[in-house]
Amino acid sequence: MNAEDAAEDAVVRVVVADDQQIVRDGFAALLASQPDLSVVGTAGDGAEAVRVCERTRPDVVLMDIRMPVLDGIEATRRLADGGPRVLILTTFDLDEYVYRALRAGASGFLLKDVTAERLFDAVRVVAAGDALLAPAVTRRLITQFAAHRPAPAADPAEAAALALLTPREAQVLRQVAEGLSNQEIADRLVVTEQTVKTHVSRMLAKLGLRDRTQAVVLAYESGLVVPRAAR
């Protein structure tokens, strides 16, 4: 859906990390078939993925979770600070994997048996960063797990950052957490989509977050948005 946006920003640089060579080569070949996507490196384990990313500075990493040496979740955590956006690859849609990956800083997740078209789309969406991959699923996951957490951990740094938001930005954050797109938020607030984009990017910058997915995680975990029961 955001193919145009990505195309504007020229080519999306991608790294593929998976311990199965067939999967790694397959995904790399698929991505390379797209003119706006370019595979700049591959890795067979988490540690190698971190090294390759530090060297090649990609925009997006496709990251398998179960890998030798260093698992994909830990690799995602190590890449969290200023690294590429991480798209998690799993064989199983095990909620606990995905939730842990999101908390570690992943921007989205894909099943390995995804169709090629959806794979391309997901990479473009994540690269653009202004939309949530599978909003309904992401929200369900986070609300479910946030509800099972003992208590929202009151991180003082987080609270201070949240206090910096203007009322409008906080409002936008809440709606992002509900899984709304920029256009949907614009319709609700009766402003232009461009205005919403500005609010979102300021909000992300103030919170030190890299994309909407991480904003959703923070909104639920900080208790700014309370999961609704029986969703």
Added chain:
Amino acid sequence: MTTDAEPREHLLPVATALLVLGAFAESLMRLRMAPVTTRSASGALGLCAVATLTAVPLALPGPATVAALILVMSLLSLVAFHSLTISGLIAGMAAGYRAGRHGPPLLVLALALPFLIAALAGPRPGSSESSVLTLLTAVLVPAAAQVGVSRRLRAQVEEGSARRADFEERLLEHTKRGERARIARELHDIVAHHISMVSVQAETARLTTPGLPEAGAKRFQAIGETARAALTEMRRLLGVLKDDQWPDAETAPLRPQPGLGHVTELIDEAREASGSATRLLLSGRPVPLDPGVELAAYRIIQEALTNARRHAPGAAVDVELCYDDGELRVRIRDNGPGLPYGAEGPSSAGHGLAGMRERAAAVGGVLAAGGTSGGGFSVEAALPAKPRETV
């Protein structure tokens, strides 16, 4: 209420009725033998009533109440009429036994005390028969209570050991079932990875094969769709096999399923943990095997090393891997105390061995475990091993 008391429960009214009749007859006899002049009509009626009523409470529920009523009635009979009946004594013993078996035995002791005092106080004039019955009541009722108490204790011990055996059996069954579910999960996991590779390859072929005719692309698409359908079912199946209702975020595996390539790590771990000599002995030409077989071999070695550490701490352990034609033989042997030569594995170490057997059986292999001739314990498995086609 314990189960062994129940079959006799319906006899209680019958026994009570017999005792009541007996008491009535006895008191009549007693009246006939006594000189008529010494007994007033109301006194005679009272004696009959008290003697008869002594046995009646036996039919009531509640051992404490029964014992109290019977002994108080007997005491009343003794004090008011200087008379006790054999039926009353039997009823008292029955009540004493029941109190010992199901109720408070100390109450019986307390209630029997007045009879002892009465007996020790010396024979009453003109009723030596009553004196004997008093003494008998003082002795036999607590004795009956004592029998009840010992029966109760024995029943408790039996019940306890039965319950423990039952618990152990259920635990073993539970562990077995859990182990089987785990094996099934891991094997499905391997299959799911294979199928996802089919899907990836079908998509890759569809989009990256130069000059692929449209019919070919459609075929590849169909292959991909079939693989995805299979995986969807597989995920459902794994959901069923999952043991916890709520997934524990800390237990989901983050590493690929282990194979024989990881055995050296196991050996290193064992060596570090026990500080004793653990060796890996290889024979034959190692070739990659089916992941299911490699996983089974890995888990068997892992479990056997854990067992060795637990049951033969400090013992040296040899892990042998023998790649033979069409067969992989795995042997884990320690030089610990082991078992008598030829003895089968102890059943208390049970589920570890049972789990290993299940592992071997799941891939079509066999496993044996027991003491070795040189002392120590050995676990030996033979797994079918067709070399994996290179992919």
